[in-house]
Every structure is written in C-alpha cells, then in structure tokens.
Amino acid sequence: MTPPAVDLVALGGLGEIGLNAMALSCGQDMVLIDAGLMFPDETMYGVDVVIPDFSHVLEHVDQVRAILLTHGHEDHIGALPFLLHQLRTSVPVYGTRLTLELVRDRLREHRLADTDLRLITPGQTLTLGPFTFDFIRVSHSIIDGVALAIDTPAGCLIHSGDFKIEQSPLPGQEIELGRFAAYGQRGVLALLSDSTNVERPGYTLSEKKIGQTFHDLFATCQGRIIVAMFASSITRIQQVIHTAAAYGRKVAMSGRSMVTNVRIARELDYLTLDKDQEIGLHELDAFPDEQVVVITTGSQGEPMSALTRMAAGDHKQVQIRPGDTVILSSRFIPGNERAITDIINNLYRRGAEVIYETVSEIHVSGHAYQEELKLMINLTRPRYFIPIHGEYRHLVKHIELAREVGLAPERLILAQDGDQLRFENGECRQVGRVNVGRILVDGKGVGDVGQAVLKDRRHLAEHGMVIVLLVIDEQTGDILSGPDLISKGFIFEEAAPHLLEDAKCVILEVFDQYFEGRDRLGEVKFDLGEIKADIQRELRRFYNQILDRRPVILPQIITL
Numbered sequence: 001m002t003p004p005a006v007d008l009v010a011l012g013g014l015g016e017i018g019l020n021a022m023a024l025s026c027g028q029d030m031v032l033i034d035a036g037l038m039f040p041d042e043t044m045y046g047v048d049v050v051i052p053d054f055s056h057v058l059e060h061v062d063q064v065r066a067i068l069l070t071h072g073h074e075d076h077i078g079a080l081p082f083l084l085h086q087l088r089t090s091v092p093v094y095g096t097r098l099t100l101e102l103v104r105d106r107l108r109e110h111r112l113a114d115t116d117l118r119l120i121t122p123g124q125t126l127t128l129g130p131f132t133f134d135f136i137r138v139s140h141s142i143i144d145g146v147a148l149a150i151d152t153p154a155g156c157l158i159h160s161g162d163f164k165i166e167q168s169p170l171p172g173q174e175i176e177l178g179r180f181a182a183y184g185q186r187g188v189l190a191l192l193s194d195s196t197n198v199e200r201p202g203y204t205l206s207e208k209k210i211g212q213t214f215h216d217l218f219a220t221c222q223g224r225i226i227v228a229m230f231a232s233s234i235t236r237i238q239q240v241i242h243t244a245a246a247y248g249r250k251v252a253m254s255g256r257s258m259v260t261n262v263r264i265a266r267e268l269d270y271l272t273l274d275k276d277q278e279i280g281l282h283e284l285d286a287f288p289d290e291q292v293v294v295i296t297t298g299s300q301g302e303p304m305s306a307l308t309r310m311a312a313g314d315h316k317q318v319q320i321r322p323g324d325t326v327i328l329s330s331r332f333i334p335g336n337e338r339a340i341t342d343i344i345n346n347l348y349r350r351g352a353e354v355i356y357e358t359v360s361e362i363h364v365s366g367h368a369y370q371e372e373l374k375l376m377i378n379l380t381r382p383r384y385f386i387p388i389h390g391e392y393r394h395l396v397k398h399i400e401l402a403r404e405v406g407l408a409p410e411r412l413i414l415a416q417d418g419d420q421l422r423f424e425n426g427e428c429r430q431v432g433r434v435n436v437g438r439i440l441v442d443g444k445g446v447g448d449v450g451q452a453v454l455k456d457r458r459h460l461a462e463h464g465m466v467i468v469l470l471v472i473d474e475q476t477g478d479i480l481s482g483p484d485l486i487s488k489g490f491i492f493e494e495a496a497p498h499l500l501e502d503a504k505c506v507i508l509e510v511f512d513q514y515f516e517g518r519d520r521l522g523e524v525k526f527d528l529g530e531i532k533a534d535i536q537r538e539l540r541r542f543y544n545q546i547l548d549r550r551p552v553i554l555p556q557i558i559t560l
Contacts, residue, residue, distance in 0.1 A: 003424075003425075004026055004027050005423065005424040006025070006026045006130075006152045006153060007023075007026070007420055007422050007431075008023070008024055008157075009022065009056060009418065009420050009421070009436075010022050010416075010418070010419070010436075011023060011053070011056060011057070011417065012038075012417055012438075013034075014416050014417045015390075015395070015417055016038060017196065017391060018036055018037060018038030018039065018050075019036055019052050019075070020075055020076050020388075020389060021033070021034050021054075022034065022159070023056060023057060024157075027130065029063055029128070029130055029131070030060055030063040030065065031065050031066050032067045033068050033070065034069055034077070035052075035069075035080040035083045036076040037049045037050060037078030040440070046442055046457060047442050049079075050441070051082050051438070051441060051446075052437075053438065054083050056436070057087075061088075064089075065091075066093070066094055067091055068095070069096075069099050069100075070099075071096070071140060071142055071144060072095070072232060073141075073162070077095075077106070080106070081107055081110035082441065084112055084115060085112070085446075090115075091116070092118050093115060093116065093117050094119075095118075096119070096145075097121075098142070098144040098264070101264045101267070102261070104117060120135050122136060122176065123137075130152065131150055132150070133149070133150055133151075134151075135147075135148065136148070136176050136179045138160070138161055138175045138176070139164050139169055139174065139175045139366075140161070140367075141230070141236075141364075141366025141367075142233065142234065142366070143235060143270060145162060145163065146161060147159060147161045147180075149179075149183050152189075152423065155188075155190075155383075156186065156188050156189055157188075157191075157423070158191050158380055159192045160376060161194065162196070162367060163175060163194055164204045164366055165203075165376070166204065167203070167206065168208055169207070173207070177375075183380060184379050184380045184381040187383075188380045188382040189382065189384060190428060191384075191386070192386045192387075192388045193388065194388065194390075195388060195389055196390050197367040197373075198373060198394050198397045198398045199397055200365075200369045201369065202369050202371055203371050204364055204369050205361060205364040209364065210236065210329070210361070210362065210363065211239045211243070214240060215243055217327065217362075218246070219247070221290075222323065223322075224289045224293070224294065224323070225324075225325050226294045226310070226318070226320075226324060226325070226326045226327070226352075227294070227296070227326075227327045228296050228307045228328050229295070229328075229330055230330055231255065231257040231258040231260070232261060233330075234270055237265075238271050240295055240329075241271075241277070241295075244293040245277055248291060249292060250292055251273065251277055251278055251293050252281050252283070252292070253294075253296075254281055254296035254317075255296050255297030255307075256297075257297055258295060258297045281317040281318060284317070284318065289323060299328050299329065299330035300340060301340040301342065301343050303339075307343060308343060311346035311350070312346060320350040320352050321350065321351055322350075324350075326352050326353070327356075328362070328363075329362050329363050330357070330363050331357050331363050331365065344356065374404070377402055382411075383411060383428075385399075385402045385412050385413065386421070386428075387399060392416070395416075396414065413428060413430075418433045419433060420432045420433060420434055456552070463552065464488060464490030465487075465488045465489060465490060465551055465553075466486070466487050466503070466553055467488070467554045467556060468483055468484075468485055468535055468554065468556065469483065469484040469556050470483050470507075470555070470558070471559075471560060473559070474559035477511070479508075483504050483507045485504065487500070489551075507535055509538070511531070514530070514534060531557065532557060535553065536553040540553060
C-alpha cells in the first residue's frame with residue numbers, strides 16, 4: 001500500500017517574528033507544534049497581544065491529538081491559553097520542565113489550571129498516531145529548548161525550533177549535534193530551520209564571553225549596578241548572580257515576570273541564589289551602593305516595565321541617581337528602538353552610566369548566524385529545505401543560503417503562513433491554502449478588535465475628535481441649547497476660541513439650510529440622521545480648509 005500523505009501548515013511565524021504555530025496532520029490525526037503570540041506594533045493602538053487565527057485547527061478539533069512546545073518563549077507558548085479556551089476539549093500539552101512550569105503559571109491566570117501537561121525530556125521519543133517525535137536538545141537563549149525529529153509515514157521531518165550552535169557552551173546547554181548528524185545519515189525528507197538571524201554572517205558570540213564582560217564591568221563600577229534583560233534568560237541571570245557574588249554584591253529582583261521566572265528556575269534547580277545574597281527592593285538603602293545589584297525587566301522599553309518606570313522616576317522602590325550603572329543585556333528588537341533609546345536618554349538625564357549592545361559586548365543572540373545555519377543543513381542533508389521563524393526577507397535569505405550550501409533550487413520551499421504543504425512518495429508540493437491571519441487581543445476581548453476599529457483608533461490618535469452637543473425641540477427642530485463643542489486631541493479650546501466659535505456658526509448654517517429646504521418642500525418631520533451627517537460633512541470641510549486637519553466629528557443631538 002502507498003503510505004498516506006502528510007500535510008504541514010504554518011499558522012504563523014512565516015513572514016513575521018512571533019506567532020509561531022504549525023499544524024502537522026496525517027489522515028485523521030493532527031498535532032500542533034507551538035502556539036506563540038506576537039506583541040503589537042505602534043499602529044495597533046490599545047492592543048495587548050496578537051495571536052494566530054486557529055480556525056484551521058478548530059475545523060478539525062476532533063483530530064487534534066496533542067500540542068508540542070519546543071521551548072518557553074512567549075512567541076512559542078503565549079497563545080496557548082487562548083487556543084485551549086477555543087478548543088473546549090482536553091488536549092495534552094507536552095514540553096520540557098521549564099517550559100511546562102512557565103506554561104503552568106500562565107494557565108493559572110487564565111483559569112486553565114486543570115490542563116493536561118505532560119513532561120518530555122531530550123532523548124525521549126513520543127508516538128502520537130502515525131507520528132513519532134524524538135526530542136533533541138538545542139542551545140538557545142532560554143534553557144530546556146528542543147528540536148523535533150519527526151518520523152512520519154512520508155519520511156523524516158526535522159523541526160529545528162529556535163537554536164544556535166555554540167562552540168563553547170555553558171554546562172547543560174550543549175546542542176546535540178551528533179543526533180542531527182545521525183538523522184542526516186538515515187535520511188531527512190525535510191528540514192524546517194529557524195531563520196531569525198540569517199542576515200548575520202559568522203557565528204554567534206559565546207555566553208562565556210558575556211560572563212567575562214560582566215566581570216570587567218563589575219570590576220570598575222563604584223555605585224549600584226542595574227542589569228536589565230529578558231526574564232526568560234535564566235543562564236544570563238545566573239551569570240549576573242555569580243559575578244555579583246564574586247564582587248561582594250547583594251542581588252535584588254525587580255519586575256513581576258523576573259520574580260516569577262527566577263522563582264520557577266530555583267524550584268527546578270536551574271538557578272541558584274543563596275539566601276544571604278538575596279535582598280528585597282525595600283532593603284536597597286540598607287547597603288552601600290557598591291554592594292548592590294538589581295536585576296530587572298524592561299530591556300525593550302516596554303511602557304509599564306520596571307526599567308521604564310525607573311528611567312521616568314516613577315518606580316516606587318528604585319530611584320536612579322548619579323553613580324548608578326545600568327546594563328541593558330539584550331539586543332534592540334526591531335520596532336523597539338525608539339522606546340529603548342528614550343529610556344537610555346532618560347537614564348543619562350538622571351545621572352546614570354548606561355551600557356548597551358552597541359557600545360559593549362553585553363548580549364549574545366539565541367538564534368544561529370549564517371555559518372551555524374549552514375552547518376545545520378550540512379549535518380541533516382535534507383531532501384527539501386523549508387525556512388521558518390522569520391520575516392519574509394529572512395525566509396528569502398535563508399533560501400539563498402541553502403542554495404550556497406549546494407541544495408538544488410527545486411528542493412527549496414519558500415512557504416508562507418497558510419500554505420498547505422504535502423509530503424507524499426518522497427516529494428513535497430503545495431496543494432492549497434487554509435485560512436490564517438492575526439487575531440487581536442484587547443483586554444478580555446479576543447478578536448473583537450478588527451481593522452475597522454484599528455482604523456478608527458489610528459484616526460483618533462492622528463487627528464483627534466470634536467464632539468458636538470445640541471438639544472432641539474422634537475416638534476419644530478428649533479435649537480434649545482447649544483451648539484457646544486468639546487475638543488479631544490484636536491485643539492486646545494482656550495488657545496483657539498475663535499475656531500470653536502466659527503465652527504458653531506457652521507453648525508447653525510447647517511440647521512438653517514436644512515429647515516429652509518424642508519419648508520420649501522412642505523415637509524413637517526425631520527431626520528436626525530440626516531442632520532448629523534450634514535454636520536459631520538460641513539465641519540470636516542471647515543477644519544480641512546482652515547487647519548488641514550481631519551478630526552473625528554461626533555454629533556450628539558438630544559430631542560425634547
């Protein structure tokens with residue numbers, strides 16, 4: 001018999017950074033790999049997070065056997081609570097120790113504490129329907145990350161997860177290159193490989209290099225040291241703790257996610273911090289400045305993060321002062337540059353010295369550079385190559401890199417979100433598309449903010465709003481009170497009172513012309529909708545001619 005076909009669909013992550021989610025199916029069985037979110041850009045006013053459209057999964061909900069998580073970053077696990085709510089059925093979730101503990105903490109917030117979480121370890125195999133998954137340990141910026149080698153009826157697929165190939169890794173962070181090579185010897189039908197850093201030549205720096213940089217900085221700092229980083233960078237946090245101990249400094253944690261992740265890592269014995277070295281933020285002033293280190297969140301300029309509040313002088317327990325050294329141990333993620341530079345400027349204004357990636361080797365990426373990506377291709381020697389995890393230009397560049405390594409052009413698959421790839425008889429081809437997209441989450445609302453709402457929010461943000469208040473006689477249409485105008489985000493009334501008075505005259509002219517026309521026609525009743533539309537049209541024309549601005553006009557007419 002001919003082996004059944006295997007279909008692969010990316011629900012996100014192919015054309016953007018984040019939203020990583022993939023559906024693997026064969027016959028009546030479907031397995032999901034990751035369920036990540038993406039943080040909103042500056043045009044998504046009021047939106048908290050963005051998640052993939054899981055419609056394809058919900059259409060086949062009875063076929064979903066499990067959800068597998070490659071590691072614990074938000075762009076791989078953040079959409080999981082929303083997906084589980086939509087599934088409305090019990091589906092087991094598999095992940096490594098740290099990944100599951102991070103997931104467990106988030107599920108409690110979403111009242112999903114009874115989710116079936118199942119532990120997997122590198123070297124373990126797991127059979128789900130026609131698929132057998134082998135979990136391969138990889139190096140990344142968060143510990144406990146895995147790649148997936150998947151035996152399917154169509155052949156072996158390798159999903160790299162997020163990875164880098166470090167030549168001198170910290171203990172326990174070694175990538176299992178030999179196992180990738182073993183699969184290459186057996187035969188790999190397709191390699192799906194992380195593309196995030198494909199534009200960067202050479203190799204990633206070693207975490208050991210960052211440790212040496214910390215030592216060099218700590219040796220010269222005379223005041224307090226504040227280190228900002230991702231709360232998921234457990235190994236980096238441990239390096240700071242060890243360095244602080246070497247220089248006789250106490251350590252305090254700041255930021256909710258930092259405190260939570262450190263607690264989880266300590267419970268799992270992935271991080272050590274002696275009780276006599278740990279202090280609370282309220283104890284900072286009890287120690288000399290040269291004996292204090294604060295590890296905090298906010299390295300990306302997040303508006304409500306601890307570092308942002310410190311830089312603005314709004315933090316209740318940590319006030320930046322001359323003599324402080326602030327270390328941003330992270331790279332500038334595209335889109336966050338303005339927010340980060342604002343923080344750096346504010347920190348300097350308060351007298352702090354700031355160390356960041358462009359002036360010191362204080363951060364290494366968790367994603368492979370070009371030479372490492374080439375090595376992964378050469379180790380696995382796939383028949384087909386499919387770049388994943390990256391913006392469209394990253395996918396294109398990764399295809400070009402694979403061509404340089406020697407893969408034939410017809411074996412390079414440039415897929416996008418929604419493309420349905422079919423593996424059958426040793427071949428791969430696109431057989432169609434499924435509905436994919438982005439769902440916006442605003443507060444407790446999931447999907448109720450669409451493009452029309454975003455357009456209104458952008459219009460309000462860019463042009464402001466003018467509210468027109470009127471009270472009229474419901475019988476005659478005579479104005480009993482008003483018109484009054486309230487400006488929000490448009491002009492300051494006291495600065496330009498003549499504009500508001502002129503606008504009132506425009507409204508009165510609208511009424512005069514409206515009722516003159518109806519009197520000529522002999523009509524008695526009037527239409528409030530028509531009056532509001534006329535007011536909106538004429539005020540837009542007036543403000544556009546006078547100020548070249550287009551505020552949102554909102555007439556409110558009360559009849560008595």
